[in-house]
Amino acid sequence: MPTVPANSWSRPPLDVDASRLVWAETIAGGNYTSLTVARGTTLELTDLTGDACAHVLLYNADLPSERLNVADTTKVQWQAYLGQDALLLSDLGRVLATVVSDTSGQHDALCGTSTLSHNVARYGDGSPQGPSPAGRELFTLAAAKHGLERRDVPPSLSFFQGVRVSGTGALRFVGSAGPGKSVRLLAELPLTVLIVDTAHPLDPRTEYTSSDLQLLCWRGSASSPADARWSASPEAERAYRNSESYLVARGLPGLTA
């Protein structure tokens, strides 16, 4: 349930004044939310009791055909396990968001979300308003709220339920790092954000398990050359520069504004 207005939220993070909050919501297990945020907004996702799995898709709010590309995100950074300081890259070579904080470390960029057929086979139902909603069905609804269609739902990332790859390529589900873990994503462009909270497709439990996910967003500044992550690698610096270059050409507020 959202708190409106967001600055009336009673429990802001210790380092954030409530007056800066622009979104505050608790997403129940098996549900979704979606929002459009300004560049420089921090989105903090918190797995309140340890059984949330936050499936996330990001789009350039001004150009939704530009969206999160999970393959480029892992390939360009040479890293399958996303965490602190990871860049979330678009299919146009720009940074959409940066993971600026991560207290969990157990996430997944390989398995995507669940499908209707998967959840029907697994739990007996996968319909979006049923007892065990499939992630793809919920993403379809979230996308529709922004004029996007089923074909606009590409492979997604998920936070709080980890997967690891063995030397042979086999996957191992490592699950949750426990209750209260959070990640913070910093929007580097104006973003449309779709968030689905539903069981990870490799969750081995026979009972559908999905618990509350907290989302708090607040105003701030996007990454700049003063941040160590900006120039942490040649790839990172070029990605930040590409985002900056897009903003400048587009006449949107960037570093030089």
Add this chain to the structure above:
Amino acid sequence: MTASVERSVSETIATGRVVLDDLVPARAPWSGIVRAGQYLSIVDLGGNQAVDCLLYRADDTTERYSAPDTIAAQSSIVLTATSVLRSNEGRPMMTVVADECGVHDTIGGACSKESNSLRYGHHTVHQHACVENFLIEGALWKLGKRDLVSNINWYMNVPVEADGTLGIVDGQSAPGLRVVLRADMDTLVLISNCPQINNPCNGFDPTPIQLIVTEPASHEAV
């Protein structure tokens, strides 16, 4: 292992009618529909040639290949014989029925002008790239940028190390190796014969590939 795989590949290719036999030049795109029950053989003529590949359900392209659903269902990132290539609805689109190479990638995605600018610098954006091939060939089927998703890279090996580090490992394939797919539904296959020259995925020298579609004898009789 190699002997039995080779035998099954030749049997698959030798059986039935050849519906199509195309040579795809280095750096070029290709597309075509492989009907349910037909086989598509992808031949790495020169060796070490990455073949980027996307699949779409022929009569409803909103259903398309899904790397994550394929990976999750088989609980492995490696594509090889018996791998089922699944759609974003979880359904089997094609099955790898024979594989002389042994390992193929589906986590590394396709090269693009834009990602080349990140990986190799802005001086590389003029170079050919797989996404350009997918866009120009996909346009023939009314597919656009919104329809491009994480793809398969035949003959490319992208292992994940214990700390999550990715690699692109060279030397996995060799001249003449084949991978054979059986279509489980009528499938539009979109291919980019990868033009990348900045990493070892094509041995720094893109080469032609051969695509052969066959229809088994039993299928012909129906």
